[in-house]
Ligand SMILES: Nc1ncnc2c1ncn2[C@@H]1O[C@H](COP(=O)(O)OP(=O)(O)O)[C@@H](O)[C@H]1O
Ligand SMILES: Nc1ncnc2c1ncn2[C@@H]1O[C@H](COP(=O)(O)OP(=O)(O)O)[C@@H](O)[C@H]1O
């Protein structure tokens with residue numbers, strides 16, 4: 189037996205009831221994240237990345253709802269908890285970092301007050317101990333003059349510095365899991381690199397598991413141990429980061445990698461995936477990627493592939509199906 | 518003498534007055550505040566060439582773009598296109614004729630299309646505005662051809678922008694920009710709002726169109742890999758100035774300016790080569806009160822006293838096409 193995963197998601201399904209029927213925005217998503225591991229969730233906009241994260245922290249906005257599956261935090265089921273029971277888990281056991289640092293920071297309070305309050309809500313510390321801890325954390329995330337800056341308001345920090353403060357806030361109650369949704373997307377490249385390194389180092393030192401949601405393969409390559417590629421609400425491929433980036437098994441992942449201009453590349457024409465991700469109201473039958481896939485064949489248009497093992501990964505594509513799995517004709 | 522370049526930008530500067538209103542200033546005893554968004558920027562673009570400007574947000578890229586296409590008057594300097602000065606009053610008449618030949622594509626394909634107009638009318642607008650055709654059937658025909666050119670269907674002319682995805686909307690923007698048969702396109706972050714698979718479609722399309730129509734591009738992006746893919750020459754901007762300008766190959770194989778080097782090091786290593794990299798330290802200073810001398814000096818590992826006093830001039834290096842604004846490079850220290 190291996191150790192209990194920090195986060196285990198099984199067959200997660202998120203639905204939106206609409207007048208024209210029920211839309212499945214997240215469909216049969218499963219993955220584990222080990223303590224200290226960074227799992228990247230990557231995909232183009234609308235793939236269902238953020239909803240997966242939102243479902244895990246129990247913040248789906250109605251009418252969106254978890255319609256199936258199980259979510260476990262270090263073995264404890266959390267998907268069936270009430271809003272009240274879930275509240276102390278967020279902040280204490282699951283830290284959160286969003287694209288816009290101002291989502292996590294209250295503009296009316298000094299950053300120190302917010303960190304101290306979070307620490308004291310979740311850990312048995314006096315005001316003074318919590319303040320000392322907050323200063324330590326701010327130093328750790330690279331805020332110069334933390335003793336002074338702790339009494340500043342969020343608007344007195346630059347975007348990059350604010351995201352550092354949010355990291356301090358996410359880590360202050362020593363969570364088991366951090367969910368970071370596009371944490372560097374709004375930042376300039378030079379600042380982005382700083383924040384990625386910081387997130388990686390802090391979580392490695394503490395053994396915190398990280399679910400890193402991003403549309404940027406570069407960020408994944410720099411940060412993640414494993415990566416799940418999402419397409420139209422499902423995982424298309426999941427595996428070790430090097431394998432997925434350098435020798436992807438799923439045609440969508442390969443297309444995605446070829447589409448990214450590189451600073452080493454040849455400058456030739458970029459690989460181009462025709463079309464765009466389907467809307468939830470028009471997800472193609474069979475493999476959702478089939479209208480855009482250069483390898484699509486008859487089976488792809490009628491039968492949906494599940495994730496199948498290939499090398500050290502899983503890929504949802506009939507091309508990787510073991511021959512014996514083909515139904516006899 | 519060789520012919521002057523198709524596009525010539527000379528010593529372009531733009532200062533914004535960012536003071537509080539006069540009364541507040543008097544009451545709060547504050548001085549007037551000026552923001553130097555663009556300072557002394559010069560470059561040229563040959564016909565059918567692509568030159569790119571790259572830099573982090575606030576470095577002045579969009580301000581340069583707006584001055585080049587004639588949307589924003591420069592505080593100083595000139596923009597000359599095919600021999601006509603964009604901003605001199607004397608050339609007013611010629612400038613009018615020039616307008617048709619220059620078009621711009623913006624970052625946000627959502628905001629730049631009027632949601633209440635059909636796609637056909639959007640694309641036909643420049644044709645009508647410049648009086649390039651008046652006959653309805655002829656305009657319709659041209660719109661259909663333009664839609665085909667950018668990979669859409671002539672029947673799409675009857676639809677509204679909301680019926681299209683982000684990438685398709687950017688194609689519509691490109692069709693509209695091409696409808697006045699321009700020779701020079703300024704594209705300001707044209708793919709920054711798009712997903713990578715769609716970005717690849719648009720970048721490929723822009724290159725195809727350049728080959729087919731002989732277009733000249735000024736291409737602006739914060740993404741080094743994207744400009745590398747598109748441009749023959751690249752200018753790197755920092756706090757309103759071009760700090761290094763170079764043929765693309767050379768910039769990537771032998772960047773000279775400490776900021777350009779750091780920017781390259783900050784690009785995520787997708788090939789996972791584990792190439793050694795140095796982290797960029799610090800943040801971009803406030804543009805209203807930039808550091809004296811070289812604006813990069815607080816973040817620069819090669820800084821010396823002189824850098825805090827004297828602004829380094831853009832000067833050519835060993836290669837005549839490669840210029841760098843850095844004392845350390847000029848002194849041969851790095
Ligand atoms: N409140 C909602 N009602 C209906 N559809 C929604 C809602 N929120 C998100 N969606 C849809 O769910 C899909 C996945 O969204 P999201 O998880 O935000 O994607 P990602 O983060 O990968 O860009 C998208 O197609 C989006 O339009
Ligand atoms: N109309 C304006 N008024 C005042 N400041 C401006 C205006 N337009 C741009 N700026 C400032 O000029 C600088 C350069 O802006 P911009 O050209 O948009 O940079 P970039 O496109 O490289 O992000 C920024 O500091 C910006 O805030």
Ligand code: SF4
Pocket residue numbers: 438439440475476477478479481482483484485488493504505506507
């Ligand atoms: S299952 Fe078929 S359509 Fe889907 S990715 Fe594989 S080959 Fe392409």
Ligand code: SF4
Pocket residue numbers: 774775776811812813814815817818819820821824829842843844845846
């Ligand atoms: S001029 Fe001085 S501070 Fe500026 S980049 Fe060169 S060495 Fe660094």
Ligand SMILES: [Mg+2]
Pocket residue numbers: 237238239
């Ligand atoms: Mg999202």
Ligand SMILES: [Mg+2]
Pocket residue numbers: 578579580
């Ligand atoms: Mg801009």
